[in-house]
Amino acid sequence: MKKILFKIDGRKIPIFVGHNVCGKASISKYIDYKDIVIITNTKIAKLHLKKLEKSLKSFNVKTLIFPDGEKYKNISSLNKVHDFLIKSKFNRNLTVIALGGGVIGDLAGFASDTFLRGVNLIHIPTTLLAQVDSSIGGKTGVNHKYGKNLIGSFKHPVAIFIDIRYLKTLPQKEYISGLSEVVKYGAIGDRAFLRWLNTNSKLILERDPDSLVKLILMSVKAKVSVVQKDEKESNIRAHLNFGHTLGHAIESSLNYKGISHGEAVSIGMLFASAISVEKSDLKIDEFNLIENTLANFSLPVRIPSSIPGAKILQNMTYDKKNKKGKINFVLLTSIGSCCLNDHIDDRYILGLLKTFQS
Numbered sequence: 001m002k003k004i005l006f007k008i009d010g011r012k013i014p015i016f017v018g019h020n021v022c023g024k025a026s027i028s029k030y031i032d033y034k035d036i037v038i039i040t041n042t043k044i045a046k047l048h049l050k051k052l053e054k055s056l057k058s059f060n061v062k063t064l065i066f067p068d069g070e071k072y073k074n075i076s077s078l079n080k081v082h083d084f085l086i087k088s089k090f091n092r093n094l095t096v097i098a099l100g101g102g103v104i105g106d107l108a109g110f111a112s113d114t115f116l117r118g119v120n121l122i123h124i125p126t127t128l129l130a131q132v133d134s135s136i137g138g139k140t141g142v143n144h145k146y147g148k149n150l151i152g153s154f155k156h157p158v159a160i161f162i163d164i165r166y167l168k169t170l171p172q173k174e175y176i177s178g179l180s181e182v183v184k185y186g187a188i189g190d191r192a193f194l195r196w197l198n199t200n201s202k203l204i205l206e207r208d209p210d211s212l213v214k215l216i217l218m219s220v221k222a223k224v225s226v227v228q229k230d231e232k233e234s235n236i237r238a239h240l241n242f243g244h245t246l247g248h249a250i251e252s253s254l255n256y257k258g259i260s261h262g263e264a265v266s267i268g269m270l271f272a273s274a275i276s277v278e279k280s281d282l283k284i285d286e287f288n289l290i291e292n293t294l295a296n297f298s299l300p301v302r303i304p305s306s307i308p309g310a311k312i313l314q315n316m317t318y319d320k321k322n323k324k325g326k327i328n329f330v331l332l333t334s335i336g337s338c339c340l341n342d343h344i345d346d347r348y349i350l351g352l353l354k355t356f357q358s
Ligand SMILES: NC(=O)c1ccc[n+]([C@@H]2O[C@H](COP(=O)([O-])OP(=O)(O)OC[C@H]3O[C@@H](n4cnc5c(N)ncnc54)[C@H](O)[C@@H]3O)[C@@H](O)[C@H]2O)c1
Pocket: 041, 043, 044, 047, 068, 069, 070, 073, 100, 101, 102, 103, 104, 106, 126, 127, 128, 129, 130, 133, 134, 135, 136, 137, 138, 139, 140, 148, 149, 166, 167, 168, 169, 170, 171, 174
């Protein structure tokens, strides 16, 4: 089992990574009082809740189980958590445990930050995406009818337990979607890591335990290092949006149906890499390495032909991360090194979108 310390706001948050870490690292060490609420969903509860509850036998544990799905990451579910916590008469000594993927992590994280102005939170991420991305960095929130993640806060947990055991039950589509963010860390920050992902793709796709631990550790270190330097995204945290400008626009053009976040980001990363070749001197063999790594993981790199280019362009222009209506791209100057560019001509983008449509 490995331990990474995430230093933020004068605190040191331990992140445990390995096999059966929930047993080995003893979650109870990070729970100050008796009361615990585990928040999860029906699917994860069926697979993994019993074992966790068993390891917390000495506490007063209650469980709140939501239906599965992004559509439940909303204000109504947040209200349900609050109602439950208030009716159960919990006080500020409560610890909330988020057992799940990014949906549960974001909802439970936000609820723990808002109940009685904040109680302790522990993340036990169960998807690859949550293990390498959403459980780290403090962003919490719910969706609003006008857009995704519009209501939320920054709230860091007291500890994060990343157990590769959970990945055994994860559907392959979800697993591959998480790999897209892993490729991102290589592309924006670490050429050797990207090469390793490329040459070990078969083992990684088979979920070989040693490869899993390595890729999670490398990804967690990458995210921690960026967030430690820029928690509130005033500069380099924005690099984590590599591939997301187009990725988000594709997702919203399709009303978040039929394509996963990771798949959309994969297309977006190759698109940003293509712009980078022309506008920021990314070498063609570096572009090829990115394309090849994504292809090895069966991640898509073409935009679905059903989406009109003009719609994608419009959605990119309205992305909430843009300033003054300008489309903001994270580009690569080489693998491992990024720059931001908000002055790419619309006509150029439209032309390139066409060449990316399958
Ligand atoms: N807070 C952040 O910084 C941040 C970053 C990235 C994404 N997000 C958010 O994360 C969410 C997406 O997260 P996600 O991809 O984990 O989706 P998810 O939470 O919906 O999980 C994907 C699917 O896998 C199932 N699942 C989870 N763990 C499982 C397991 N071990 N075995 C079998 N099935 C399992 C879930 O029930 C669900 O059906 C989005 O809402 C996104 O906005 C947040």
